[in-house]
Amino acid sequence: xxxxxxxxxxxxxxxxxxxxxxxxxxxxxxxxxxxxxxxxxxxxxxxxxxxxxxxxxxxxxxxxxxxxxxxxxxxxxxxxxxxxxxxxxxxxxxxxxxxxxxxxxxxxxxxxxxxxxxxxxxxxxxxxxxxxxxxxxxxxxxxxxxxxxxxxxxxxxxxxxxxxxxxxxxxxxxxxxxxxxxxxxxxxxxxxxxxxxxxxxxxxxxxxxxxxxxxxxxxxxxxxxxxxxxxxxxxxxxxxxxxxxxxxxxxxxxxxxxxxxxxxxxxxxxxxxxxxxxxxxxxxxxxxxxxxxxxxxxxxxxxxxxxxxxxxxxxxxxxxxxxxxxxxxxxxxxxxxxxxxxxxxxxxxxxxxxxxxxxxxxxxxxxxxxxxxxxxxxxxxxxxxxxxxxxxx
Amino acid sequence: xxxxxxxxxxxxxxxxxxxxxxxxxxxxxxxxxxxxxxxxxxxxxxxxxxxxxxxxxxxxxxxxxxxxxxxxxxxxxxxxxxxxxxxxxxxxxxxxxxxxxxxxxxxxxxxxxxxxxxxxxxxxxxxxxxxxxxxxxxxxxxxxxxxxxxxxxxxxxxxxxxxxxxxxxxxxxxxxxxxxxxxxxxxxxxxxxxxxxxxxxxxxxxxxxxxxxxxxxxxxxxxxxxxxxxxxxxxxxxxxxxxxxxxxxxxxxxxxxxxxxxxxxxxxxxxxxxxxxxxxxxxxxxxxxxxxxxxxxxxxxxxxxxxxxxxxxxxxxxxxxxxxxxxxxxxxxxxxxxxxxxxxxxxxxxxxxxxxxxxxxxxxxxxxxxxxxxxxxxxxxxxxxxxxxxxxx
Numbered sequence: 001x002x003x004x005x006x007x008x009x010x011x012x013x014x015x016x017x018x019x020x021x022x023x024x025x026x027x028x029x030x031x032x033x034x035x036x037x038x039x040x041x042x043x044x045x046x047x048x049x050x051x052x053x054x055x056x057x058x059x060x061x062x063x064x065x066x067x068x069x070x071x072x073x074x075x076x077x078x079x080x081x082x083x084x085x086x087x088x089x090x091x092x093x094x095x096x097x098x099x100x101x102x103x104x105x106x107x108x109x110x111x112x113x114x115x116x117x118x119x120x121x122x123x124x125x126x127x128x129x130x131x132x133x134x135x136x137x138x139x140x141x142x143x144x145x146x147x148x149x150x151x152x153x154x155x156x157x158x159x160x161x162x163x164x165x166x167x168x169x170x171x172x173x174x175x176x177x178x179x180x181x182x183x184x185x186x187x188x189x190x191x192x193x194x195x196x197x198x199x200x201x202x203x204x205x206x207x208x209x210x211x212x213x214x215x216x217x218x219x220x221x222x223x224x225x226x227x228x229x230x231x232x233x234x235x236x237x238x239x240x241x242x243x244x245x246x247x248x249x250x251x252x253x254x255x256x257x258x259x260x261x262x263x264x265x266x267x268x269x270x271x272x273x274x275x276x277x278x279x280x281x282x283x284x285x286x287x288x289x290x291x292x293x294x295x296x297x298x299x300x301x302x303x304x305x306x307x308x309x310x311x312x313x314x315x316x317x318x319x320x321x322x323x324x325x326x327x328x329x330x331x332x333x334x335x336x337x338x339x340x341x342x343x344x345x346x347x348x349x350x351x352x353x354x355x356x357x358x359x360x361x362x363x364x365x366x367x368x369x370x371x372x373x374x375x376x377x378x379x380x381x382x383x384x385x386x387x388x389x390x391x392x393x
Numbered sequence: 394x395x396x397x398x399x400x401x402x403x404x405x406x407x408x409x410x411x412x413x414x415x416x417x418x419x420x421x422x423x424x425x426x427x428x429x430x431x432x433x434x435x436x437x438x439x440x441x442x443x444x445x446x447x448x449x450x451x452x453x454x455x456x457x458x459x460x461x462x463x464x465x466x467x468x469x470x471x472x473x474x475x476x477x478x479x480x481x482x483x484x485x486x487x488x489x490x491x492x493x494x495x496x497x498x499x500x501x502x503x504x505x506x507x508x509x510x511x512x513x514x515x516x517x518x519x520x521x522x523x524x525x526x527x528x529x530x531x532x533x534x535x536x537x538x539x540x541x542x543x544x545x546x547x548x549x550x551x552x553x554x555x556x557x558x559x560x561x562x563x564x565x566x567x568x569x570x571x572x573x574x575x576x577x578x579x580x581x582x583x584x585x586x587x588x589x590x591x592x593x594x595x596x597x598x599x600x601x602x603x604x605x606x607x608x609x610x611x612x613x614x615x616x617x618x619x620x621x622x623x624x625x626x627x628x629x630x631x632x633x634x635x636x637x638x639x640x641x642x643x644x645x646x647x648x649x650x651x652x653x654x655x656x657x658x659x660x661x662x663x664x665x666x667x668x669x670x671x672x673x674x675x676x677x678x679x680x681x682x683x684x685x686x687x688x689x690x691x692x693x694x695x696x697x698x699x700x701x702x703x704x705x706x707x708x709x710x711x712x713x714x715x716x717x718x719x720x721x722x723x724x725x726x727x728x729x730x731x732x733x734x735x736x737x738x739x740x741x742x743x744x745x746x747x748x749x750x751x752x753x754x755x756x757x758x759x760x761x762x763x764x765x766x767x768x769x770x771x772x773x774x775x776x777x778x779x780x781x782x783x784x785x786x
Contacts, residue, residue, distance in 0.1 A: 001494045023525070054447020054521075061476040061522035061645075064776040068524070068645035074661045076640035077776060078482040079474040083454040089471040093486055100493035101394040128447075129454035131461070132416070247469035252461035268467045383457040383470060 001099040005232035006240045006389070008037025008225030009351040012111075014182040014339035017219035022050070022057045022113040025221040027069045029344075030109040033223035034070065038235055041070070043225070044103035046077040049090035049110030050343035053079070055125055056116045066109065076103075083129040084292065085378030086110060087222070087346020088247075088385025094226045095242045104228045110348070111221030112341035122217040126342070129379050131253040143214060145254050145380040146293040147206030153261045153295060154208060157310040161208060165192045166316050167294035168212045168336055174323065175333025177364035182218045182339025213294040218339030222348035238358040239392035243279065243371075246272025247385045254380050265384040266303035266375060273373075274305070277388035281305035284388075285369030286356050287327060288349035290377035291334040297321075300375050301329060304386070323366060331356070331364050346376035350387060357391040394492040398625035399633045399782070401430025401618030402744040405504075407575040407732035410612035415443070415450045415506040420462045422614035422737075423502040427463065430618035431628055434463070437496035439470040442483035442503030443736035446472070448518055449509045459502065469496075476522040477685065478771030479503060480615070480739020481640075481778025487619045488635045497621045503741070504614030505734035515610040519735070522772050524646040536607060538647050538773040539686040540599030546654045546688060547601060550703040554601060558585045559709050560687035561605045561729055567716065568726025570757035575611045575732025606687040611732030615741035631751040632785035636672065636764075639665025640778045647773050658777040659696035659768060666766075667698070670781035674698035677781075678762035679749050680720060681742035683770035684727040690714075693768050694722060697779070716759060724749070724757050739769035743780060750784040 010032025012025050020028075026048060034043065046066050053059040063077030082089035087110035094106040117125050123141045130136045130145070153159060168187055175181035192202050192212050202210045232239055248268035251257055257264070274280055281304060289304070291297035298312040306327055307315045315321060321329040332338045332352040335345060353372035355361040372389045403425025405418050413421075419441060427436065439459050446452040456470030475482035480503035487501040510518050516534045523529045523538070546552060561580055568574035585595050585605050595603045625632055641661035644650055650657070667673055674697060682697070684690035691705040699720055700708045708714055714722040725731045725745040728738060746765035748754040765782045 021525070051453055052447065054445065055451060055453070058448060058521055059525065060444055060448070060474065061772055061776065063475055064522070064642055064645055064772055065525075067642040068775070073643060074641035074658060076482075076485075076778075077475070077642055078479075078486070081453065081472040081474065082456055082470070086471075089469075092469075093471070093489075096486075096489050096493045096495050099495065100489045102489050102492065128451055129457070132414070132452065132458075248467035249457055249460040249470055250466060252457055265467060379454055379457055382461070383454065385469075 002101055003229050004095040004098040004226050004242045005229060006224050006354045007227055007232050007235045007237040008033040009354050010036055011180055011222035011348055011351055012220045013180045014218045014220035014341055017113050022053060022059060022111060023065050023069060025113060025219060026066055026109050026111040029111060029221035029223040030066060030070055030107055033225050037225035039105060039225065041072055043072050043075050043105050043107045045097050045106040046072060046075055047090040047094050047106065047108045048079045049086040049347055050079055050112060051081055051083055051086050052112055052125060052342060056114060082383055083378040084342050085346055085376040085383050085385050086343045088376030091224065091347060091350055092245045092247060092385055095245060098226050098228055104231050106226045107223065108226060108347060109221060109223035110344040110346060112343045113219045114217050115219055134253040142380060143206040143209060146295060147209045149260065150208050150295040153299060156261055159313045161193055162189060163313040163316060164213050164294040165189055167291060167297045168192065170322055171291065171330050171334040171336040174331050174364060175337030178333050178338060181333040181337055182216055183337045187212060209293055215292045215335040215340040218341045220339060220341040220344050222344045222351045224347060224350055240354045240357045241390050241392055242387060243390040244273040244277030244388040246270060246276065250382045252382050263299055263303045263381045265381050266300050269384040269386040270304040273386040273388045279371060279388050283371045284327060284373045285371050286331060286353060286366045287329050287373040288332060288352050289329055289375045291330055291336045292340060297329060304375055328366050331366060346385060349374035349376060353389050357389060395494055396622050397488040397491040397619050397635045398622060399617050399747045400620055400625050400628045400630040401426040402747050403429055404573055404615035404741055404744055405613045406573045407611045407613035407734055410506050415446060415452060415504060416458050416462060418506060418612060418614040419459055419502050419504040422504060422616040423459060423463060423500055426616035426618050432498060432618060434465055436465050436468050436498050436500045438490050438499040439465060439468055440483040440487050440499065440501045441472045442479040442740055443472055443505060444474055444476055444479050445505055445518060445735060449507060475776055476771040477735050478739055478769040478776050478778050479736045481769030484740060484743050485638045485640060485778055488638060491619050491621055497624050499619045500616065501619060501740060502614060502616035503737040503739060505736045506612045507610050508612055527646040535773060536599040536602060539688060540602045542653065543601050543688040546692060549654055552691065552706045554586055555582060556706040556709060557606050557687040558582055560684060560690045561585065563715055564684065564723050564727040564729040567724050567757060568730030571726050571731060574726040574730055575609055576730045580605060602686055608685045608728040608733040611734045613732060613734040613737050615737045615744045617740060617743055633747045633750045634783050634785055635780060636783040637666040637670030637781040639663060643775045645775050656692055656696045656774045658774050659693050662777040662779040663697040666779040666781045672764060672781050676764045677720060677766045678764050679724060679746060679759045680722050680766040681725060681745050682722055682768045684723060684729045685733060690722060697768055721759050724759060739778060742767035742769060746782050750782060
């Protein structure tokens with residue numbers, strides 16, 4: 001398989017898209033990435049990552065729409081859906097398209113406009129990817145699954161509500177330096193948990209998870225331009241390579257897992273990505289994990305191999321996952337504060353890492369990283385896509 | 394790029410799925426293809442082709458659901474959407490996955506359960522892939538676009554309503570020998586056009602297209618198992634190779650095309666597929682074209698290079714496209730009579746050609762074909778995927 005490089009990145013600010021349609025936000029991010037890549041209209045293949053076009057926007061054929069908006073005829077185009085890991089899946093498929101030699105250039109753009117749904121409707125939309133007969137019909141939601149997971153995990157490893165809050169505090173703080181983040185507001189341990197008004201300002205969503213343990217419902221899009229080594233060298237852009245990718249699935253229904261506190265698909269996907277890259281977790285300088293719920297950042301940081309199982313919250317407490325720490329996690333603000341337009345997230349993770357590897361992450365730049373890692377988590381851990389990205393030269 | 398082979402095929406009967414869910418029909422076709430391939434659960438990647446899960450079935454994450462149903466953990470999985478060309482796109486992506494060397498085996502399964510919508514609702518669903526601002530909001534539908542296309546085409550090339558009826562008569566006759574076809578009923582020129590009751594039995598849908606010029610609304614699924622040459626040789630199955638694929642896009646809105654009677658994306662996609670295969674149209678022994686409307690079989694047979702432009706209807710009239718003719722087209726019955734479960738169609742075309750190349754097409758078997766061709770037509774010709782398949786050995 002040929003190597004694949006990232007020569008263009010772009011995204012919208014995450015948050016509220018106003019009167020922009022889904023196609024508008026996708027176009028904006030894609031146009032920024034194409035401009036960055038400097039390829040003009042010379043793109044051979046387009047992959048759009050999206051989960052909700054049908055349910056939320058009553059749209060189909062986003063791939064064809066993107067080609068039309070961006071005048072990329074006769075480029076190939078399709079939409080890739082894998083729930084909240086749609087973005088990771090689309091980047092993977094783009095890397096295989098370039099890797100196979102079928103194309104030399106590919107645009108991958110992920111986006112979501114979720115304003116059609118608010119509150120329980122947003123939760124119900126995301127729940128369409130739970131098991132239809134074993135979970136959905138009984139009213140299972142993603143926050144409910146995450147709540148049950150958190151309770152078991154906390155009991156097993158001594159994780160406290162304060163640890164969960166530390167994830168939120170860190171990621172909200174990180175987002176203050178990310179102009180594309182949805183939420184730009186710092187939070188404190190006092191405010192989240194200890195002041196009397198916390199009961200009202202940070203209510204339980206699914207005990208033990210409170211509102212500030214859950215990511216917001218966001219609109220937005222993110223895009224990358226992928227290419228062969230030859231095209232990357234010609235572009236004059238820093239050489240950021242997709243060194244490895246890995247994907248794995250787990251049982252659709254969470255209750256069928258032998259130990260529901262394990263995220264086997266994260267472990268396998270990460271192992272596969274590291275094996276393909278010829279790297280190990282200790283080589284990673286910066287990581288973006290899928291903190292749709294605060295507990296997931298802690299659990300994924302262990303399953304991906306960065307910390308021993310049951311010690312992720314200790315590393316967090318020690319500040320090892322803050323910028324400047326041993327392994328900065330979610331410098332972008334993560335899903336928690338950068339936001340989570342479902343189809344965009346996996347692509348946005350790659351955009352963030354590519355920016356750090358290029359030294360273009362602005363105020364939040366991590367010092368000279370060489371290797372980055374992303375984990376995009378679909379369903380409740382039933383379909384996970386990981387990447388290892390490297391800066392060359 | 395490595396060669397990709399087809400070692401397993403399977404499908405449901407197209408028609409009405411009764412109380413089977415979308416996941417049920419996908420599972421059935423996939424299980425048949427896996428059984429045929431004899432790989433057991435050793436599949437590394439799953440691609441599900443589907444257009445309407447969100448709109449029609451309120452489902453997401455079909456890829457993960459398939460892995461779960463078929464116990465293929467920890468296989469990678471995603472859904473691929475490209476309107477009515479979703480099936481072609483998913484087979485193409487599967488071929489790139491194997492071709493890249495990322496995986497040695499991939500399952501591609503396409504399906505649709507459309508019973509939630511009937512009549513105008515089905516038409517409205519399919520219209521979600523027309524241009525949202527330039528077509529859909531003005532009430533444009535696919536039959537309306539096909540009607541306008543047919544009128545222009547018929548005037549330009551002297552195609553008559555009888556020629557359109559000949560496509561329907563041929564394909565309905567072909568479907569009589571296909572136990573998986575949705576419609577098993579022969580039709581006659583008299584009955585379709587000349588008897589007084591034709592006005593009632595075969596009414597205009599979008600003049601000059603009548604009901605029997607349009608494909609039915611079907612449920613169903615089709616699947617193929619793709620693999621590397623090494624796995625194919627080990628399987629002991631006949632060596633059916635994806636010799637070439639080609640894809641191309643055209644303007645989203647049909648009225649933006651310089652000559653709306655041309656299907657430029659079909660021409661380009663076919664040229665690309667033939668170039669990759671090192672073949673020419675005259676090498677093809679059997680073809681499946683996307684006759685969602687009868688006029689499209691005629692137009693595609695020209696754009697794909699089988700007949701000079703404006704002469705497809707003459708070849709049809711002479712019987713050249715019937716079984717036993719120079720180039721049998723839609724021996725399966727085509728979309729017209731085998732049916733058109735949108736996400737399944739592109740995969741079903743590949744299944745049909747693979748069966749002929751293997752000599753396993755039963756009563757409708759074409760004599761010793763070596764090279765087959767498929768054309769899967771998305772939108773109104775805005776995203777087209779073609780394949781050239783070859784029998785080796």
